[in-house]
Amino acid sequence: MKNTYSPEEFKVKDLGVRRVKSPISLSVIDGDGIYNYIEPDERILFDPNLKHLKELQKKQIEPISFEKAGPYENIYFDPNKTKVGIVTCGGLCPGLNNVIRGLVMELYYRYGVKRVIGFKYGYEGFVSEFGHSYVELSPSNIENIHTMGGTILGSSRGKQDIEKMVDTLEIMNINILFTIGGDGTLRGANLIAQEIEKRNLKISVIGIPKTIDNDINFIDRSFGFETAVSIASEIIKNAHNEAKGAFNGIAIVKLMGRQSGFIAATAALATQEANFVLVPENDFSLYGENGFITSLKQRIKERNHSLIIVAEGAGQFLFETQNQETDASGNLKFKDIGIYLKNLIADEFKKDKIPYTIKYIDPSYIIRSAAANASDSRFCIQLAQQAVHAAMAGKTDAVVGYWNQNFTLLPIPVTVKERKQIDIEGELWWSVLETTGQPISMK
Numbered sequence: 001m002k003n004t005y006s007p008e009e010f011k012v013k014d015l016g017v018r019r020v021k022s023p024i025s026l027s028v029i030d031g032d033g034i035y036n037y038i039e040p041d042e043r044i045l046f047d048p049n050l051k052h053l054k055e056l057q058k059k060q061i062e063p064i065s066f067e068k069a070g071p072y073e074n075i076y077f078d079p080n081k082t083k084v085g086i087v088t089c090g091g092l093c094p095g096l097n098n099v100i101r102g103l104v105m106e107l108y109y110r111y112g113v114k115r116v117i118g119f120k121y122g123y124e125g126f127v128s129e130f131g132h133s134y135v136e137l138s139p140s141n142i143e144n145i146h147t148m149g150g151t152i153l154g155s156s157r158g159k160q161d162i163e164k165m166v167d168t169l170e171i172m173n174i175n176i177l178f179t180i181g182g183d184g185t186l187r188g189a190n191l192i193a194q195e196i197e198k199r200n201l202k203i204s205v206i207g208i209p210k211t212i213d214n215d216i217n218f219i220d221r222s223f224g225f226e227t228a229v230s231i232a233s234e235i236i237k238n239a240h241n242e243a244k245g246a247f248n249g250i251a252i253v254k255l256m257g258r259q260s261g262f263i264a265a266t267a268a269l270a271t272q273e274a275n276f277v278l279v280p281e282n283d284f285s286l287y288g289e290n291g292f293i294t295s296l297k298q299r300i301k302e303r304n305h306s307l308i309i310v311a312e313g314a315g316q317f318l319f320e321t322q323n324q325e326t327d328a329s330g331n332l333k334f335k336d337i338g339i340y341l342k343n344l345i346a347d348e349f350k351k352d353k354i355p356y357t358i359k360y361i362d363p364s365y366i367i368r369s370a371a372a373n374a375s376d377s378r379f380c381i382q383l384a385q386q387a388v389h390a391a392m393a394g395k396t397d398a399v400v401g402y403w404n405q406n407f408t409l410l411p412i413p414v415t416v417k418e419r420k421q422i423d424i425e426g427e428l429w430w431s432v433l434e435t436t437g438q439p440i441s442m443k
Contacts, residue, residue, distance in 0.1 A: 007062045009414045013193075015202050015394035018074040022392075023112055026071060038070035038389075044406045046218070066218065066408035069386040069400060076394025077175055077204070079112040084391075085174045086137065088151040089122040089181035089188070093212045094227035095372035095380040096151040099180050101142045102384025108139050110385075111392055117172075122156035122181075123188055126165035146380075149371040159188065166195045169203055176204045176391040182211040183416055186399060190412040193397035204391045207399035207412055208383050212368055215260035217420045218410055219401040223380045225263070227373045228256065232267040235363045236309065240273040243305040246357035250296075250306050250345060254338035254362045257311030260421045264311040265432045275299055275306045276438050278337075280313035281422045282429070284442035286344070292442050293348050300354065310337055312364070338362055382407065 027034035043065035047053070056063050086103055088096050100118070107113040118135040119125030125132045135153065145152050169177060169192075179189040186207045193205040209216045214225040232255050243251035255264045261279025268274040276296065278284060285291040299306045312334055319335040342360045349356045372380060379402075386407045387400045399415050401408040422429050433440055 004417075005064060005414065007064055010064060010066055010411065012067050012390075012398045012409045012411055013396050015076055015204060015396055018072060018076050018393055020075045020078050022071060022073055022075045023079060024071050024110055026073070028073065037073040038068060040072075042068040042070075044068055044403055044408050046403070048404055066401065066403055066410055069390060069407040069409045071389040072393040075111075075392045077392050079392070082111075082113045082175045082392075083115040083117070083173055084113055084176045084178070085117055085119055085169065085172070086153065086178045087119040087122060087125060087180065088153045088155050088210070089179065089185040090155060090157055090210065091182075091212070092150055092155065092368045093210050093224035094149060094368070094370050095223040095376045096155075096180060096210065097142075097145040097148055098372050098377050098380035099208055099210075099223065099384050100137070100152065101146045102381040103178055103388060104137050104142050105139060105381075106385045106388040111388065113392075114138075117174075118153045121154040123158070123160040123165060123185075124156045125153075126168040127160050128164075128168070146377060147371060149369045157184070162188075162191045162195050165192055166199065166201075169196070170199070170201060174203060176206070178206055178208060178387055178391065180208045180210050182209065182213075183216065183419065185210070186216075186412050186416050189399075190397060190416070193412070196396075204394060204396040205398075206387050206391045206395065208387050209399055209401070209415070212263070213257050213260050214262040215257075215420045216399075217415050217418055218403065218408075219399075219415065219420070220404070221379070221402050223376055223383060224368075224372065225266075225376075226379070227370060227376045228263050228367050229266045229270060230373050231367045231370055232263060232363065233270045235361060236267055236271045236273055236307070239359065239361050240271070240307045242359045243307050246305070248300050248304050248349075248354065248356040250300070250308065250356060250358040252308045252310060252338055252342055252345075252358070252360045254310050254312055254336075254360070254364070256364050256368065258313040258334060259419055261311035261314065262422060262428075264309045264314075265422060265428055268309050268432055269428075269435055272435055273307050274309045274436050275303075276308045277432050277436055278308070278310040278314040279422060280311055280316070282314075282424050283317060284315070286318075288443075290439040290442050293344070295439055295442060296345065297348075297352070297354070300356070308341070310341060312337065315340070 046064035116137040120132040124130040239251040243249040
């Protein structure tokens with residue numbers, strides 16, 4: 001982590017004093033066999049390395065830590081008077097419906113909150129000009145949604161008028177808003193929380209991080225990631241069969257990962273079939289002694305087949321960047337690196353009169369619209385439960401995280417300050433290099 005953070009940045013905001021007794025009966029005593037309520041000062045260390053901790057202690061520097069998530073003995077909102085809104089934003093991701101279901105079930109059965117509504121089609125659902133209706137959510141109409149991919153609330157990208165959105169929350173008497181989305185959604189949630197504070201309203205805004213790329217900072221894992229890796233792994237295995245099935249067969253599998261290549265790297269480790277993994281964090285040259293094309297030709301000469309995994313954001317430096325278009329969320333529209341590599345490889349092999357067969361596979365939309373697997377389904381319900389505990393306790397402008405096997409609470413601003421990426425000097429990337437056998441550097 002860069003030395004650009006202070007312990008103060010990790011302090012989560014509270015709406016006020018918690019005066020309502022929680023309806024969840026837990027314990028405050030260790031050893032009685034009952035889970036304990038969270039104490040306000042419980043925190044999770046960012047860096048558990050003992051050597052680093054001792055160095056900070058010697059210098060009398062407070063280490064970075066995160067607030068531990070969990071249920072409080074006293075809560076801020078009276079469940080009988082609480083109305084909750086839920087919204088899903090951005091691209092699809094396995095587990096969205098699981099999180100929605102988890103929120104509703106926890107609110108309804110554990111806290112006794114009976115008024116929960118879903119805003120349709122992302123942040124557009126708060127703006128009357130779009131004409132989207134809202135959905136009343138209850139256990140009876142969300143009971144089986146966790147078996148389906150996508151989101152029953154629909155989604156959208158793009159910024160909306162923050163004042164109009166908060167007007168809607170105020171008019172509808174919403175006390176708690178759960179936003180389920182990635183980096184852009186969290187930035188929007190932060191702006192909503194700021195406008196709420198500006199108006200002196202008492203509305204909690206809690207984010208549940210949804211990014212299939214697993215690229216939100218200070219969060220070990222986001223929901224949907226394991227499902228994406230699992231499905232991608234099966235596709236990679238089949239692509240490897242395609243490559244081996246032909247003389248000088250080449251298969252290219254493009255996976256999601258605009259600025260972070262975690263899916264590509266993790267799926268490569270899971271399958272152990274890839275010979276090259278190209279990710280946004282690690283630039284490469286096409287030619288020269290260790291260049292990608294040079295290395296690929298050598299691989300084909302030695303083994304007569306090759307499997308290439310490429311993250312969608314890899315190699316964007318190869319394209320002209322002037323007048324590049326953006327999507328509704330303001331993200332740059334990336335060029336298709338998979339198609340580029342397929343055409344380039346074909347041209348190079350034809351030029352050198354090397355016989356080849358090449359297959360290009362892009363399963364992105366199939367992966368992101370799938371239902372969550374068992375591991376992600378479990379993770380989604382736990383994230384939802386922790387989000388409800390935080391909201392009912394009056395936490396706001398915060399996101400539920402996961403760090404060192406603990407659920408945490410983080411202020412939204414610190415999570416969107418920079419994007420989490422693969423450390424190319426770290427263990428994950430070294431494991432990929434050991435598994436693929438590709439050059440340590442292809443520059």
